[in-house]
Every structure is written in structure tokens, then in C-alpha cells.
Amino acid sequence: MRAAGLARMLAVLLVGAGLLLAGGCQPAVEEGTPDNPYRIVWYTIGTPQKDLKLVEARLNEYLREKIGAELDIRMIDWANYREKMNVVLISGENYDLCFTASWSNPYEQNAMRGAFYPLNDLLDRYGQGIKEALDPRFIEGAKINGQLYAIPANKEIGQQVVYRINYDLMTKLGFSLSDFRPLAGPDSLRSLAPYFQKIREQYPGYTPYAIFGNMNYLMGDMDFILANSGLPGAVRIEQGNYKVFNQYEDREFQEYFRLYREFYEKGYIAPDAAQIRDDQSIIVSGRWGADYAGYQPYADNIWSAAMNMKIVSFPEFRPIVTKNSVMGSMMAISINSRRPDIVMKFLNLLNTDPYVRNTIQYGIEGIHYQKIAANRIEFLPGHANYEMPGFSLGNLFITYLVPGDPDDKWERFREWNDSAVSSQILGFHFDHTPVTAELAAVTSVMNQYGPGLFTGQSDPGVALPKLNQELKKAGLDRLLAEQQRQLDEWVKNRRQ
Amino acid sequence: MSVRATGGWRLRKNTAFLLMVLPGFIWLVLLKYLPMGGIVLAFKNFHFARGGFWQSLWESSWCGLQNFEFLFASQNAWIITRNTILYNLVFIVTGTILALAIAVALSELLNRRLAKLYQTCLFFPYFLSWVVVGYLLLGFLSFDKGAVNGMLGQFGWQPVQWYDQPGVWPYILSFINLWKNAGYNAVIYLAAIMGIDRQYYEAAEIDGAGKWQQTIYVTLPHLYKLIIVMVLLAVGRIFSADFGLFYQVPLNSGALYPTTDVIDTYVFRSLMYTGDIGMTTAAGLYQSVVGFILIMLVNKVIKKYDRESAMF
């Protein structure tokens, strides 16, 4: 499988090399003018849209005049994006711009391997608008050893786990949101127990707590060195205490596993939960009591609309700004881009110019949408041919409001962002090269024990000691030591 | 006549054949030999550089055997190697036997139309993706909704959390592998059986050989060489496992790793975070080299006992 992947990659690369040789001569005329625009090849994530070329052409008219550039947008579907970008990157294809995040086309790993163009200077010269528009913590959090390699999208900056409740079921059983304890960590989860018990008694076919093998690693008052991978290595959020520890040995963290186990044994969690990944059929059927999700302002409205049922939620913890949360959606310039300056100019427009930003997201006025107020639109039938994932396309705060959005949506986002607390290690990025072998072994161990623990299928009394023992054998101590060493150095450098 | 003229004559004479070989040759060079240059990756700490893949490869620093370490660093190295080899051995043996049995049975069917139907039915699972197979199996083995536990319940037995029972999975996976692949291999053997002159069977029948003896004394000896080739090819892949079978079918269930983790799944899971191409290449190289050595060894052994049946 891997051999085939490699072969495919190299085939692409050979063809690519051939094209490169064929078209390698320098253009005689200066590039980046309205007459001779520079073509920005842009890979982005999402289901390819029918009207993409149409919108692109409309946008290019504007961009040619404005910055002497044209877009060549290439969309790759969600599931394939990570692998396809891997091929694009390794083959050294001459693209300019790509979507990157902690969870696909991974930012840290690729940036550290030199796949992306360093942006500090370009940002200073051509990206002033970005600097003004974005919460500065986005840029600080995304910098690796002081150098920025991608522009984060301006959106919710923090991460916050909330428990989502199936409202109709809750009221039918005589509960209200005030019966649950918000912002109490494990106690928030525990406060759901009576509700789950009632569901179990009165609706035996229902799944009270609808969680699955895709794990929730965001628990407790801590931030994780290896982001949301679930791999060991954690630091307290704000203590001035930079001690790296294994969260699976942490008492508070372990408390969740005991709760999961208790819920599992009482039948609140599906018996196959560890094996099933994200079973939407249960959610859609409405035969569930609660689950969890990452929050953003007005998320309840979005969820309710998406699931076609009323959803309410309460937070487990306050919003925290971590490197993971600032790396949720970013755009990076390729190391092989011939004109990173022009690409940065485009990024600046994308984050500051409402026309560019809204066209790329909503399409052409009169075809895909119509305006009904200064910053509010309604969709036209053409919208079906152009539905872009807005979060992946830059600054959200200058996008139009759509039906269902409250007027104060972006204000609430700003408020919520301001309320979010920064992790004390925001901006620290771990370079795993000195411990690749250990990391690989540890990853394998976590894969083995994680899903069972995070769904209550495994008894933490047995599985946790075993997990920690296996982790140690896999080289956990060396991994943690290296994390500590790099973190200490980072702290020292930052103080200077 | 000079040598060159002879060469030219040969070239002209065989132009048509050479042209026929050309596409395959180009394919082989382009997709099989050129990428071998990428083997270097296994010994490099890959770092992107401006100017494309070869430039990146050139500029990346050498790192010796560091990329191979993760394969042996873990205490699981022994388990995954053992699993990979044992499963493959079992698959080779059971797969060959079952495929042969199916092929013989199909060849004996007098009703050709019915035989075609059976053949198609047996062939069908081969085209199912492993993801689909994984969920089909969940339909049987699911704790609360599975057909198997449903049946156990009818007899008053306790339901079993199948995805928590590593002990039964070698059997399940072997069965699934057979179910999915035997039909496909059977078709290959069936084609060979169809090519055997009927007179051999008639001679055997007159000699007094029953169906079973005809299979032993006529069919198998005629398939002998094909079986050896198929087994040799399988031996070459003995260090590589069918990723889908071992990853999708057990639904990546951690509790089952002791009996389901093989080299390919281990590599995939352990490089999930780092996504390191150097290490991926190293793993692939390791599997290929061991496979190559094994294939040479087995071929040599075959050669020793039966010169003509050896592959090269």
C-alpha cells in the first residue's frame, strides 16, 4: 500500500519534473501586472463546486486590476485532502497557496520540514491589513520558533468543550439546563448522570450519551504539547508551572475515564462505541440524550438547524486559546511559490476586502445570492452550485450574515475571543525529529488503549496502569524529557 | 556480415514484438524502476527545499538507519512481525487449499450455467472494499445489535463483546480473508483446470480412479507449477499484510492489537502523527527486502528438489 503510494507520488513527480523542464524558461515580460497577471495556484479543502470556475473568473477580473494576480483554485474533497496534499508537497509541485491546519495537511509537521514559505517579512511588507484584522494571539500562537508559516483564519480563537443536549428529550423527562453544572470539569459530566439514568429507564432503545471511538482529548485544565493527538505530554494552562507531565497519570484526567466507565457499565454509552466512528445515524434519529462538541458563539443555532432538532448546550470548561485552536484553519504559501509577495498581497485582500472574501465564499451576487442589507444576504437557487466551507477561506468576521445568523454574530465572536484565556505554552511547537522512533511507538500504544478508555469500554482500573506501563516501554520518558527540554528552551528564549 | 548488420536485421525482424513489449517496458521503468531512486528516502531526514522533490532529496541530510528504528524500537516489533508472518502463512496454506477445492468443485459441475453463477457469487466479495466488509462484519458481531449475539441470546447464552476478544480474531480474519480472496484465486486455478486435456480424466476413470483420486493424480499434478508460482509470489509478500483486512475489518479496535496488529497497520498507526515519508519508505523497503530474500530462498529450495518448477 505504501509502496504503491510512493510509486504514485513519484509518477506525479516525474510528470511534474517533465513539465517543469518544458516550461522552465523565464517570462520576458514582468509578471504581476494587470496585463501579465501572476497565476496563484491554490489548493483548498472541500467538495469541489460546480460553479468554481465561474466565480474564479469573476474574481480574477478584480484581482488582475488590484494586485496583478489570477487564481487557479483546486478543491480537494475532505477525506482526500490530507493524502493528496502530501503528494503535492513531496513531489515539489509548483503551487502557491494551500489550506493547512492541525488536522489536515498538518501545519506544524510540514512547516518544520520546510514545506512552507516563512512569512514574517512578507507579513510586515504586504500583510499589514492582516495584522490589524486578526487577534494577535492567532499569529503568536502559529509562529514556530518565532517564524510564521501560515495565516490563520480569523474566527473563534479558543476551544471549549460543551455538552450538547437533545432539548425535546430533556424537557420531556422533566429536566432543564439549570439542572446541569457548567464549567465544572468532570463534575459537569457527572451532573448529566441523573438525566442519563432517566433516559435509560424510560427510553431503553435510546443512547443516553452518544459518544464514539473518535476521542475527546480536550479535557481538564491543561494544554497538550502534541495538540489534540491524544499523545502524552501536557502542561497546566496557567500556573507559571512549565512542568511537562503524562496526562494519563493525572488524577483529574483519570477521573473522566472512571466516569466513562461508570456510564458505560450503566448502559449510557453504546456498547460498540469504541468501534464505531462518528455514527451520525443515531444523532439524526434523535434517539440520544447528550454528546459533546467544540463550541463557538451561536453554535446551538447552527446545530439545531443542521440536525433539524432543538439543541442546547452547556460548557464543561471556559474557552482556552491553545496552539491547537489557533491552528484550526490556516493558509500557507508554498516554499516553491515563484512570487510569494503577490500571494501575500492576495492573502491580505482575502482577510480585509469584503468583496474578495464574500465572493470566494458566497459566489456572484445575482447568481448565487442577493443582498438584503449592508452585510446580510439571502441565497438564490444558484447557491446549490456553489457551497463553500467558509471557515477555510480566511477572515470570517468580514463575511455577510446569512439567514439564521443573528445581527450581532461577529460581535459575539469578538467578545467570546476576548474572554478566552491563553494557554501559557501558546506558540510553543514541538519538533519531534529527535524522538521519532519513540513517538511512533507511543502513537501505536495510544491507538491501542485510547478508544477503549475514552468510551468506557475498558476498565480504567486495569487499562490505565497497563497503558502507562506500555507507554514507558515505548519510550515515554525520553519523549517527555525531550518535550520538557524544548519547552524550557522556548520559555527561556521568550523571556529574553 | 558484420555484427551490426545482424543486429539491425534482428531489430527489423522483431519490430512488431518489440512494439508490443514497449508499453509494458515503459510502465515498468516509469512506475517500478525509476521510483526506486526514492529508496534513498529511507536513509534521509527528509526536508523540503525550493526546487522540487529531487532537490529536496538532495539537500536532505543523511540519517543512517534512524528511519528504521521505529520498526524495532517498540516492544511490539516481535508481535507485529510474528502476526504478519503467521497470518500470511495461514493465508497461503488455507487460501491455496480452498481456492483449489473451489476450482475443482466448479470444474466438476456439469451444469456450466450454474457453475458460472457460483463462480460469480464466489468472485463477488473480492470486489467489496474492506470498509464495507468491516461494517458487514459488525452487523454480525456487534455487541447489542449483532446477529451472532442475537443467536447466542436465543440459546440463553451471554452476549460476547467480540471486539474485545483478541483470541478469536485469528480465526475471524482467516475466515474473512478466505471468503474475500478464495473465489478470485479459484478462478485462476479453474482456468488452468479447464486447460487440462479431458483424456487424462478419462484415462484415470478407466484405471478405476474416483473423483478424489482423479483430483490427486490428474488435476493437482497439472496445476503443480501454477501452484508453485502462486505460492512463490505470495511468499514474496509475506512481510506485507493486506492493510484493509487488518485495519478496517477489526475496526481498528485497540483491544485486538495483540492478534491483529501487523507491520502495515503498525506503520500506519505509529506514523499517524508524524506522517514521516522517510520512515514510511524505510518500512516499505524493509518489507520488500525481506520479501525478496525469502522469495530467493524458497526458489532455491524448490530448485534443489525440482529444477523445472522453480520460477527462475
Added chain:
Amino acid sequence: MAPEGLFLPGEEVIMASVKVEKLEKVYPNGFKALHGIDLQIADGEFMVVVGPSGCAKSTLLRLIAGLEEVTSGTITIGDRVVNDLDPKDRRIAMVFQNYALYPHMTAYENMAFALKLAKLPRAEIDARVREAAAKLEIEGLLDRKPKDMSGGQRQRVAVGRAIVRKPDVFLFDEPLSNLDAKLRVSMRARLVQLHRELKAGGQRAAMVYVTHDQVEAMTMGDRITVMKDGRIMQTDTPMALYERPANKFVAGFIGSPAMNIHRAGLKRIGDQVVVAVSGQEWALAPAQAARVLASWPADGEEVWFGIRPDSIDLAGPGGEQAGLCGEISLVERTGGEAYCYFRVNGDEYVARLEGSRAGQLQPGDVGQFRVKVDEGHVFSGAGGTNISLPAV
């Protein structure tokens, strides 16, 4: 044709070893291969079944062997009706066209295989194999596998495999057709000799030998059965077939070069019968004429006249005999004799001449030929039945 009696030259009356009665074979697709065959083969008789391809001679053999199911009719071997017996229980042995030797077994093992399956004692098996090997002069090959043997050697092993079983009936399915011409001739003689030896050794084994080659048939068979389109045309001794073909088909099939057969007219002039062929008119000999008159064709006077090449010779100086005159198109000289092809009124003729008599004949010459009309045959125009044959 009704089967001939079971009297063999110089032998007493013996029981039929193989008796086939009203045998029919219809394939599942509806094709009728055999149309009610009746045939008896005596113990120790060498019966050759010959016919062009597609005449179902092999089907007949396979039905006797039990390799195919009988649609209707009966097959008796010895005193048992074998229709429902497995091949192995019919006391037969068969030699196949491709020999069908087991590729992974040595010659010895190939020959011993059936005996081993029959659970004969080891010593007995060994004795039989060695005896057969000695008979076939293949003792030196016993340890070889088929792939290390020549075609002729394999053929002998295949025969050996049949011999060791000491069957009542040997079945041969074109066993020589994969050999080259020279080997074929020597194997022919060898098989005949073997048959004789087996009989002399007390085995009264019948042989049924299927071939498409009439020369093989003529040289090997005690009797020959000629088949066409699933029917038996005639069964008789080789010379009887040659001299008294029952019909036009047999007449044309047996003999090489083939009989000259041409459209002819019949005229009755009193007691005389005149046959008009190729523009010539010849009076038949009185005995012949009488027979033709006895079965005068109902459909008028259109008949066929056949004359063997042997019965045509160069005309002598006296010219009163029936004669043909035509331009020679080809002279084939084989040394002792020559075949002279010539054309008379558009009809092609071939004459067999003694080598010396062919003399200076060249293509293009006009030759004068003498025809022994009394050796000719008259076949009815519709059925092709020989109406000039003496009644038996």
C-alpha cells in the same frame, strides 16, 4: 448392413466379446450422434472402426468404454450388459490419442496405477508390469517420466498400461495419429504383432481400434467397420471391403488412390446391360448384368459407375477391349508403380500402372487405357447401394 456372421477364417465359433445393439446417442443439445448401431466383435478379434471425422466412431468407442452415457440400446461385454457399469468395471482398457500418461509418475507407476487402485498384491503388479514392459521392449524406460520420453516411447507405455490390466477388450482411440509417418508404420506392425502374441499367450482379448486412416484400417484389422454420420456403412474383412464395397461411400473411402466413381447411365439391351460413362459405352459381364438387372434402380437409369485404379491399365496393341482415351495430367511415380491421372470428357480418372509400363508417359500425352469392366461396380443413383454385388 446386417452384421457379418462371427466366423473368422480358420477359427471355431466363439462368443461375441462386445455386442452393441440398437445403440443410440443423443447429446443434451439435441444432436443425435449415433443412429441405432448394431455391431458384434468376437473374442480375440481386431476390429477397426474407420470413418471420416465427425462420423461418431470415437463416440461409439467412448460409449463402449463407459466414458459417455448410452441414450438407448445396449452394450454387452462378455456376458454382461455394461450400460450402467463404471468404466473400471467393464474389463476394458483404453489407449488414448495423447496417451494420457500421468505426468508426475514414472512409466512403471503409470502402468501399475490401475492395478494399484484395484488393490492387487505388490508382487503381482510387479510381475505384470515387467512382463508387459518386456513385450513392448520398454524395460529401460520404466524409471522415466513421460516428459523424458519420445512420442513413440510414450505410446508404448500407454499400450503397456492397457496390457497389464489383462482386459477382455482393448479400446484404441487413434493411438498412432500423434506419431510421425515412419513411426506410425512400425507401430502399426507392432500392434498387430502384439495382438497376435496376446492371443497366443492365451488372452482372447478383442481390440476395437478407431482411426480415420483407411490404410491403418486395411493393414491392421481382422475386420473393419466403416462409419459415416453415425451409421455403420459396412462391416467386413479388409479384402471383402475392398473388393465388394456395399455402397458408394465405402467404395470411395477404402483404397488409395480412391476408386474412380463417375455418373453413369444404364441401358438394357435384351439380356445385356450397357453402362454409359464418360462418353463411353461398355457392356457389363453377364453375371454382373444379371445382378444389376435383378435390382434395377427404380429411379431410372442414373447410376454411378466405379472402377478401381488397379482395374485400369495401358491399352495393349490389340484395341478391342473397353477403353478410355484421355489427356494425361499427372504421373506420380513411386518406383515400383505409377499413378497416372487423366481426364476423359471432363471426368478425372487415375490408373495404377506397373512402374515399367508407365514408361515414358508425360503430362500432356494422350493415353490409351484398357478398363476391366467386370471388376467395376454399379451404385444406385439415389442411395449409392452397390447393385452389382453378388448376393452373399
